[in-house]
């Protein structure tokens with residue numbers, strides 16, 4: 001018989017992805033009673049939902065994995081250089097079993113509200129399944145890319161074919177054989193699934209609004225010698241990753257030179273070396289690529305040339321080569337045969353910037369005056385990034401203040417971790433932190449460890465609550481904005497800036513000063529007794 005959950009906990013954790021699982025593990029290690037609520041029917045978060053064909057991580061498996069347990073990282077064997085979604089999900093399931101985490105996780109349950117009670121200094125958390133529990137701490141491990149954007153065109157209910165969303169892909173998979181398929185969206189997701197769908201469908205029509213820069217992933221089976229070498233020096237690698245800006249260091253370290261400090265031949269050679277190395281290493285070719293427009297022009301031109309070379313039809317190449325924004329200012333992608341897919345006879349590209357999508361019709365998609373007839377229409381249109389998942393929960397802090405009112409002009413928090421007026425509510429990889437530009441798994445580990453340090457501090461000092469001060473929060477917002485302005489990120493329209501969601505305020509969402517500097521600030525904050533936080 002199911003046991004009725006206890007109603008009082010030390011901590012409630014929302015989400016059982018990489019962050020939530022490690023959070024639960026650490027809370028338990030400290031002897032705290034915790035419960036995790038997870039909307040999915042199993043662990044995995046991002047990797048549970050995004051099971052579209054071709055889904056894979058663009059950071060190497062040996063790096064995009066937990067570092068907190070030496071036996072785990074030594075014993076787990078990755079089969080490919082960049083793990084595909086099923087393997088990452090298998091890994092996360094292994095972690096849940098290995099550390100016996102499932103007994104404290106309630107699946108298929110979405111947290112609907114979290115309300116702080118001033119009298120008891122506790123959070124009352126309610127779910128869509130009728131749970132009502134209280135806890136001293138509430139950790140929002142809700143993920144940065146977990147609230148899919150709704151379909152933004154009318155007529156979905158009239159479509160006679162099938163509509164699919166990449167972020168909620170059918171578990172049983174989809175057979176596209178013989179079908180006319182359309183896909184809207186050419187971000188990382190679209191770029192991963194388009195080549196695979198094209199190889200199955202009768203015809204694939206790609207509806208592209210903005211072209212993206214994508215680098216060949218260079219994926220393949222794990223090289224046993226490489227794995228052995230990493231595993232023999234894992235501690236050292238992890239230390240280097242934690243002391244870096246992006247946390248991707250195994251094969252090639254990010255350059256410390258500036259692009260224009262070397263001559264054109266050397267620069268080209270460096271770009272070539274990193275382009276060939278595959279994946280996101282190309283990003284680290286020079287240190288100033290995202291802060292100096294002249295430096296960026298050199299990598300932009302290189303990438304444009306490389307992309308153009310792959311495409312047979314010059315008119316198609318004109319559409320696929322990004323021209324209107326600096327390389328890297330939108331999240332770059334990693335692909336396996338993406339651009340080459342447009343050389344196939346059964347693939348066509350439709351520019352929906354020139355002629356906007358009007359509506360979904362019973363037969364397909366109407367773009368300008370043309371109706372494209374389709375059997376399947378796929379939306380790979382992205383997420384309400386970094387704030388969407390939090391906004392979907394009715395969170396109320398001290399004096400009943402609504403979280404969504406506090407954040408209506410953009411996120412407000414200190415160090416991306418806590419918001420004033422919301423005591424003992426932590427967020428992992430929140431806006432104002434650098435995690436989406438860093439190795440997400442390590443970014444989550446860092447946040448969880450910081451939160452545990454904070455909880456330990458409160459307990460050692462006999463205090464009950466902590467929250468950001470309004471002053472520190474305002475300072476941090478200024479810092480994030482100022483650093484953002486020194487980069488080229490504002491020169492593109494992207495989810496980093498909130499531009500991808502109609503009506504969302506345009507602000508720099510991640511901290512763009514690099515993980516190393518961010519970590520130093522957070523470590524100093526903790527070491528000096530949390531001066532930017534009010535402790536009671």
Ligand code: NA7
Nearest residue numbers: 152185186187188189190209210331380381382383495500
């Ligand atoms: P992204 O990167 O936000 O990409 C979404 C794509 O969908 C992008 O090409 C968008 O074009 C396009 N899009 C979004 N809304 C529309 C509408 N309304 N009409 C036409 N096209 C649209 O999401 P992904 O899921 O691909 O990747 C998310 C992150 O996951 C990625 O950055 C990695 O960090 C991993 P736009 O550029 O907005 O013109």
